[in-house]
Amino acid sequence: MSADLHGYRRTIYPRKSVQFRVHPRALFGVGYFWLVALTMPTPRLEAQTSKQSTRSGIYTAAQAERGRMQYALSCRSCHTAASHTGVTFAKWWKDRTVADLYAFMSTQMPKNDPGSLDPEQYADVIAYLLKMNAMPVGIADLLADSSALAQIRIELPPKATPVTAPKTQKQTQKPTRKTRP
Numbered sequence: 001m002s003a004d005l006h007g008y009r010r011t012i013y014p015r016k017s018v019q020f021r022v023h024p025r026a027l028f029g030v031g032y033f034w035l036v037a038l039t040m041p042t043p044r045l046e047a048q049t050s051k052q053s054t055r056s057g058i059y060t061a062a063q064a065e066r067g068r069m070q071y072a073l074s075c076r077s078c079h080t081a082a083s084h085t086g087v088t089f090a091k092w093w094k095d096r097t098v099a100d101l102y103a104f105m106s107t108q109m110p111k112n113d114p115g116s117l118d119p120e121q122y123a124d125v126i127a128y129l130l131k132m133n134a135m136p137v138g139i140a141d142l143l144a145d146s147s148a149l150a151q152i153r154i155e156l157p158p159k160a161t162p163v164t165a166p167k168t169q170k171q172t173q174k175p176t177r178k179t180r181p
Ligand code: HEC
Pocket: 071, 074, 075, 076, 077, 078, 079, 083, 084, 085, 088, 089, 092, 105, 108, 109, 110, 111, 112, 117, 125
């Protein structure tokens, strides 16, 4: 009888310890569900914003016109259109964001009086540079908001690379471009 009693007690304790293990697992399962549910929307938002580029229509024609006048006053004494397009533009700004262009211009330009324009005036001049590079216009002005500008990739116009056509090899790249008029 005593041996049976010990045997009976031994079977009870393991059962209890099994029951204790079940609860944390169940809680973990619920917690994991919420973790997944809460983190799901974040990557989707990032994917949407990072798709924006200078070809998404990020400035207006009126803004580019304001930029053209500002540029004539503050920039044309040193620059020509050629210095903001084609190979030069590609060399400086390929694979960068509009925030990089904005930061450079607003802290370094005009070379003889850096930072002397208002934020909106720099944004207008950027719109003019985008127009020079044949980027499509949109329905809203480009805003001088660095965090928003950081989401906009600078893309090159299809004709940017072969302007001076230094090597015939580059012609093989031309048909791979996505957009055609
Ligand atoms: C006093 C002469 C001078 C003036 C005025 C000037 N720049 Fe520049 N800019 C330069 C020089 C020189 C460089 C070459 C880089 C350097 O030395 O910093 C340059 C480079 C640049 C670049 C980078 C290269 C490129 O063309 O993409 C941009 C963009 C630019 N300037 C924009 C402007 C804008 C916009 C204005 C007017 C708000 C302006 N600059 C006014 C002299 C000037």
